[in-house]
Amino acid sequence: MQRPHRPSGHRFDDRTHVHRQRPCSARCSARCSALRRQVAPPRRSKSLLRAKAKAHRELSSNPGRSSDTMAALNLEELRMSGAGRTLAVLTSGGDAQGMNAAVRAVTRMGIFVGAKVYLIYEGYQGLVDGGDNIRAANWQSVSNIIQLGGTVIGSARCQAFAARQGRLAAAFNLVRRGITNLCVCGGDGSLTGANIFRSEWSDLLAQLAQDGRITDEVARQNGHLNIVGVVGSIDNDFCGTDMTVGADSALHRIMEVIDAITTTAQSHQRTFVLEVMGRHCGYLALVSALASGADWLFIPEAPPEEGWEEHMCARLGESRSRGSRLNIVIIAEGAIDKKGKPISSGYVKELVSRRLGYDTRVTVLGHVQRGGTPSAFDRVLSSKMGVEAVLALLEATPDTPACVIGLSGNQATRLPLMECVQMTKEVQRAMNEKRFEEAIQLRGNRNLYCPSVRFASAAEPRMSDRRSTLLQSDFSMAVLNVGAPAAGMNAAVRSAVRVALAQGHKVYAVSDGFEGLAAGAIKEVTWHDVAGWTGQGGSLLGTKRTLPSTCMQSIVENISKYSIQSLLVVGGFEAYEGVLQLAEARSHYDELCMVMCVIPATISNNVPGTDFSLGADTAVNAAMESCDKIKQSASGTKRRVFVVETMGGYCGYLATTTGIAVGADAAYIFEEPFTIHDLKTNVEHLTEKMKMDIQRGLVLRNEKSHTHYTTEFIHSLYSAEGKGVFDCRVNVLGHLQQGGTPTPFDRNYGTKLGVKAVQWISEKMNDTYRQGRVFANSADTACVIGMTRKVLTFSPVTELKAKTDFEHRMPKEQWWLNLRLMLKMLAKYQTSFEEYVTGEMESVKHPLM
Numbered sequence: 001m002q003r004p005h006r007p008s009g010h011r012f013d014d015r016t017h018v019h020r021q022r023p024c025s026a027r028c029s030a031r032c033s034a035l036r037r038q039v040a041p042p043r044r045s046k047s048l049l050r051a052k053a054k055a056h057r058e059l060s061s062n063p064g065r066s067s068d069t070m071a072a073l074n075l076e077e078l079r080m081s082g083a084g085r086t087l088a089v090l091t092s093g094g095d096a097q098g099m100n101a102a103v104r105a106v107t108r109m110g111i112f113v114g115a116k117v118y119l120i121y122e123g124y125q126g127l128v129d130g131g132d133n134i135r136a137a138n139w140q141s142v143s144n145i146i147q148l149g150g151t152v153i154g155s156a157r158c159q160a161f162a163a164r165q166g167r168l169a170a171a172f173n174l175v176r177r178g179i180t181n182l183c184v185c186g187g188d189g190s191l192t193g194a195n196i197f198r199s200e201w202s203d204l205l206a207q208l209a210q211d212g213r214i215t216d217e218v219a220r221q222n223g224h225l226n227i228v229g230v231v232g233s234i235d236n237d238f239c240g241t242d243m244t245v246g247a248d249s250a251l252h253r254i255m256e257v258i259d260a261i262t263t264t265a266q267s268h269q270r271t272f273v274l275e276v277m278g279r280h281c282g283y284l285a286l287v288s289a290l291a292s293g294a295d296w297l298f299i300p301e302a303p304p305e306e307g308w309e310e311h312m313c314a315r316l317g318e319s320r321s322r323g324s325r326l327n328i329v330i331i332a333e334g335a336i337d338k339k340g341k342p343i344s345s346g347y348v349k350e351l352v353s354r355r356l357g358y359d360t361r362v363t364v365l366g367h368v369q370r371g372g373t374p375s376a377f378d379r380v381l382s383s384k385m386g387v388e389a390v391l392a393l394l395e396a397t398p399d400t401p402a403c404v405i406g407l408s409g410n411q412a413t414r415l416p417l418m419e420c421v422q423m424t425k426e427v428q429r430a431m432n433e434k435r436f437e438e439a440i441q442l443r444g445n446r447n448l449y450c451p452s453v454r455f456a457s458a459a460e461p462r463m464s465d466r467r468s469t470l471l472q473s474d475f476s477m478a479v480l481n482v483g484a485p486a487a488g489m490n491a492a493v494r495s496a497v498r499v500a501l502a503q504g505h506k507v508y509a510v511s512d513g514f515e516g517l518a519a520g521a522i523k524e525v526t527w528h529d530v531a532g533w534t535g536q537g538g539s540l541l542g543t544k545r546t547l548p549s550t551c552m553q554s555i556v557e558n559i560s561k562y563s564i565q566s567l568l569v570v571g572g573f574e575a576y577e578g579v580l581q582l583a584e585a586r587s588h589y590d591e592l593c594m595v596m597c598v599i600p601a602t603i604s605n606n607v608p609g610t611d612f613s614l615g616a617d618t619a620v621n622a623a624m625e626s627c628d629k630i631k632q633s634a635s636g637t638k639r640r641v642f643v644v645e646t647m648g649g650y651c652g653y654l655a656t657t658t659g660i661a662v663g664a665d666a667a668y669i670f671e672e673p674f675t676i677h678d679l680k681t682n683v684e685h686l687t688e689k690m691k692m693d694i695q696r697g698l699v700l701r702n703e704k705s706h707t708h709y710t711t712e713f714i715h716s717l718y719s720a721e722g723k724g725v726f727d728c729r730v731n732v733l734g735h736l737q738q739g740g741t742p743t744p745f746d747r748n749y750g751t752k753l754g755v756k757a758v759q760w761i762s763e764k765m766n767d768t769y770r771q772g773r774v775f776a777n778s779a780d781t782a783c784v785i786g787m788t789r790k791v792l793t794f795s796p797v798t799e800l801k802a803k804t805d806f807e808h809r810m811p812k813e814q815w816w817l818n819l820r821l822m823l824k825m826l827a828k829y830q831t832s833f834e835e836y837v838t839g840e841m842e843s844v845k846h847p848l849m
Contacts, residue, residue: 113394188233205219261328494530499759576600598785634695645700646737
């Protein structure tokens, strides 16, 4: 949890760049949040604590020394905490997009802390074979690999390592180089092998000493092997972590194929059966079904009921009879029925063709899901895990259990490796014993597998099912989009409309935001009005930035005219501010005493009450892909630096996250004040890098990061100062960051938020129903739904007001500012990790206990 903002008692002066003793303003609050990293009290690494203690001792003996000296000592201590240590990194098992980003982060963080780093090529096979497969790495060894798929150091499934003799050879190859810290990026099999290797290490060294291959002194000096795992698996089948490296990129490949197939299926009125990977885990199939609005889904954890063939064919036929020109059926390769019998894509194709007579085709995606460039999410995730892995190795002791780096919400965590492996194996045992409900609970993805979320993706219930499936209510709900368009808006509207209809509510769609609500651009919608919306970008409802304060009376009149009892607003900062205005006007208008909910949707990710907004992931990927192409355009030319401007208003999330994903050399944002001195330092730093082996540089600037230091100014400065070393080009990405089809994350997130928002709205309408109408006037009936770490929360807009910087349209505290340290370190800046929040060791809780 983040600490509440504490007024700093000073104010930032833009002219002099000095903090003066005055009451803390909203603008200062936002900036101080960046400067002071106001997050949960960090469990700092032992090296950092030692550094701080040493600095305080030196300051106590010499009070004249400045705080700058202390910061320098902290930095120096961290940079020397790995001195004399040697670590290695390998990738093993099936490759996954994002592994290169992890290798890059481990290598650079290891070098940053003063350790010697080795790259082990060809996985465990290279570890067994030794020789040129184990190579010392430098900073340039991992340059320009973050955007590459697969793994540049290779991976192999090694039978030799499964035998003790193979592990003996591996131990010899490590100890002769002094390597006693190993980071393994792979699946549960690879990580299990690493733990066995660690447990046998002392015995293996004793045998090597006995055989005369190493001395007793060498065996004593290298008596313990530290192991840290980073889970690389496109199946997302490892228990304990929210996401594994490669899963998000695999979803990108699947959705690219589904989107392409949909167009040809509509043209010929075909049914397509798509088989995706997932022998034991249905994550890829389930999320891609949600993200594409598939008609039917087969996954290993939830076998269909007896008689599913008839039910599925009836559902597909019902969809066609209501005007649909295609059907999409998604099946995981490990799909089975209740008796454990496999359900193949060929069998489903034959069934649909024979019973319905539809032109049906099968597409097996296969290894295309492992290929291609990693998504922005996987690049950032892998970088975060790689940095955390090195810190975990530095802190490890002989008594520390081997750990794996996981993700919990937006924070890296450390988990006992074998607890996670055992939990993962327990899932498979439950499935083998046909305890499917227990397997789903063990997975830990309860929200993802819940029936209501899956229902939002299904076809409209058949007439014969309506009495048991659809409820009847006297409630009504209006849905509108407010602010700039953002990818994922349509997915949220679609799922919200369908869940509301399933609960018996009357649903109205409002065009053009609050302006449309005032003008009466309101119409009732049905199930099929929102068909096919999930994968479409922009706002199909239409959206404007107009706030209610400009047309309050007209809005109230139309709310009364249509008897609207609840309002679902999907949009950005204007949506939040608009609902706040409506909530504060309740004392003047009884008609506004209705239930209101905001689903945050903006590429800027600047809405209070949530860590992530709809559309931000799509925008980051769009900016990342553009930067990849910009960097590639300089391939084979002389040294060149690109200055790229991103959107985001005053919020630097887009610039920062994109900067990490593309390996930028700098990213200038409003929340982190910078001076001409900082710009000069950055230019000099980049010039030194370009004099060596670096051919290309990339500098990002958020569009409102500084009033005077514009994109053109920075371009001119870099051009002048880098003359003779590199030339400089400028690119303004502009509105391409708002366009394009939504990413799988935004489609799935929008679907989930739509479902949860309507469930909350329905509950509040029931709670506040009095004397034949809804009368909701308490603070908790006008909320922003958001993701805070990994929990969906509903935050009253009136309470969020105090946490908002309205002048700059963003929250006063922002979790992602802690990523700035990682961005700078990976770009080789002399960065103090004084405020870096290291992952806590967390036990994996059994969900059934």
